[in-house]
Amino acid sequence: MQLATLFGRTLRQAPAEADTLATQLLWRAGMLRTLNDGEPVLLPLGSAILRRLAAILGTAVQNDGAQEIVVPTTTTASWSDTVTALARRDIDSYRQLPQLLWSWRRRKRLATRPRGLVDMPTPTTLSWAVLALDEEQAQQHLTVTRNRLSIALHQCGLDHVAAALQAPGTVTIIVDSLAKPVATLDCPACGFRAPLEQAPLAPLPPYVGPTPTMSLVETPNANTIAALAAYLDIPTASTAKALFFTDRRDDAQRLVFAVVRGDREASLAKLAAAIGAGELTPASAEQIVACGAMPGYASPVGVHDVLVVADYTVVNGTPLVAGANRPGYHLRDVIYGRDWEATLVADIAQAVVGDPCPRCGTARIEGYGAAVGTITAPYQTALPIQDAGGQNRPLWIAGIELDLEPLIHLGVEQHHDERGIVWPAAIAPVDIHLVTIGRGEAVVTAAHTLATELRNAGWSVLIDDRDERAGVKFNDADLIGAPWRLVVSEKLLAAGQVEVRRRTEVQATVIAQAKVIAWLQGVSTTSRNKE
Known part of the structure; x- marks a missing residue:
């Protein structure tokens, strides 16, 4: 390459749109630009870094015997759904297991995925999965590949990411970043971190108090949680909040009724992930009425033709005040399982600072970081696999996904001086x-x-x-x-x-x-x- 003819000239000053130090250096070094719509583009030198990262990380997973598959960029399926669909067609016996698969994927970033640093609309992602007959086998391969990737990232000069890869369980991989693109909830005791919008809540203990019979109560003009709590002189935590959304995917749509405790907000990211939603938008009053509910006084009791998703905070048996689907009326002492049931129960409530850590119970604090991927701990699928005894057992899957473009940004953050970028040799353009x-x-x-x-x-x-x-x-x-x-x-x-x-x-x-x-x-x- 010759600098005189290289596409992407160096700049003395970065433009105003380059809002972080690393982005400014990438701009000035002729490695990054943006299109008219603001989407980032890696120029030849930036692409060279991406190729080197891809080669090192790809080699790391192949060293564990993983086989590469090519996934269409047009697919909207998640990596786990893609792997499961392939396994359903080609795996039916324990003799074929374990299987290790990997792929380079470029597809539209999901709205539920935390934003990255060099935030490409179609990030380059290393996706790896193990398919196994039992949890122990899946965990063993997950640990080996996690360690291999940590070593490879260390070779790339990205020690902080390598440390983050050691996090156990199903987690978003979050690393410290001066850019602070993602708000997080952090546990100061055990170190558990999660994006604020996706932070899980610790489960509530089962309710052991009295369970009065459900009754109708008049509540004039109490069409908000705050007005209802004030009128009945009860805490907002004693109410059930009704939220309606339209889930649009391709040409189809469905009505979603989310129920959370009255002192909580619903997390759209968690709700979308729980139901595999496309685009969630507020439902219209006409849609709400059509399912038997009443805006401002909606209740999960007696609704129809709607996907009802209940948060864990409303299903532990605590009597709550919910709407009566009648203007000016609510129902007292509504109990889940006795008076109504949901289509799906999931963690969909927004966590906040001070909530106990789901792992150790310590109050969580606010933090910031960068999301660079995910680790999915072994989980059972509904796909039956025949074992050595001729019995069907569920297939187990675990996985890792790493986005490469944020790693470029982090490489600059961690390796620069007053004169410019100081690339680690392994990933230098x-x-x-x-x-x-x-x-x-x-x-x-x-x-x-x-x-x-x-x-x-x-x-x-x-x-x-x-x-x-x-x-x-x-x-x-x-x-x-x-x-x-x-x-x-x-x-x-x-x-x-x-x-x-x-x-x-x-x-x-x-x-x-x-x-x-x-x-x-x-x-x-x-x-x-x-x-």
């Missing part, structure tokens, strides 16, 4: 930034000859033979951040020498041109051994 000083044809010819020799030895090279001052070229080299900068000038050429400087060092070294490749190979080998 090029290995060597070769600069010519002087306008003589002999200098340019010598530089291109050296570049060819370096490429033949396995190094990637970016040549800067522009007609620019030395200071401009050196500044651009530091900004782009290749691990090595080599300089060829008339003076050095006359002496048969080349100037070599590592990006992390201040002083350059002058060595014989004939020994450059051997010298670089020796220094690089020593550096790898130290790591």
Whole structure:
């Protein structure tokens, strides 16, 4: 590559739309731009980083014996649904297990997925899954691959992500980031983190108090939770909140009735994930009436033709006040399981600061981070697999997904200085930034000859033979951040020498041109051994 003809020029100043330090450096280094609609685009140098990340992580999962599949970019199915659908067609016996599958996927980012850093509309995602006959086998392979990916990310200079990959259970992988794109709820005791919109609530203990008979009570003008609680002189936690949505997917739509405790809000992200929703929008008054409910006084008691989703906070047996589906009336002492039932019970309420951690019970605090993927702990499917005894047992699946574009952003956050980016060697867009000083044809010819020799030895090279001052070229080299900068000038050429400087060092070294490749190979080998 030649800097003079490379698509994506360097900039002295980043535009106002580059709102984080890492994004500013990516813009200035000619690696990132945005389209007119604001969507980010990786330019050739940025794409080179992506390819290197993909190669290292792809090798990591293949080393565990995973087989690659190619998934259409047009699919809207989740990774787990994709793997399950394939298993249903091709796996029916324990003799075929375990199976390890992986894929590079580019598909539209789900509305329920937390936003990333370099937030591509179709992120490049490494998706890996294990299909096994039992939980122990699935967990064993999940642990091995998690460790392999952690080692690979460490090679890429991304230690924080590697540490996050050790998180147990089904979690969003969240790492600290100066950009703070995702609000989180964090446990200060056990370290459990989750995006605020998806943070799980700890289950409530079963209710053990009295269970009076349900009764009708007049509640004039009490068409909100606050007005109802004030009129009956009860806490909002003693009420049931009714929320209606339309779920639109392709050309179809369905009505969804979500029920949460009155002191809680519904999390649209959790609700959408629970029901596999497309786009959730507020339902119209006409739609609500059509299912037998009444806006402002809606109740899950007696509704029809609607998907009713109940949060765990309303199904533990506590008597609650709910609507009566009549204007000006509510029902007292409504109990789940006795007076009504939901189509689905799920964790759909919004967690807040101070809620107990679902793992250790400690009050959670507000935090911020970046979402870079997910780890899915082993879970049972409904797919029957025949075991050695001829009995059908459910197939177990576990998985990992990693988005690559946020890793590029984190790489810049963790590796830069006042002059620009300092890429770790494993993911640098090029290995060597070769600069010519002087306008003589002999200098340019010598530089291109050296570049060819370096490429033949396995190094990637970016040549800067522009007609620019030395200071401009050196500044651009530091900004782009290749691990090595080599300089060829008339003076050095006359002496048969080349100037070599590592990006992390201040002083350059002058060595014989004939020994450059051997010298670089020796220094690089020593550096790898130290790591």
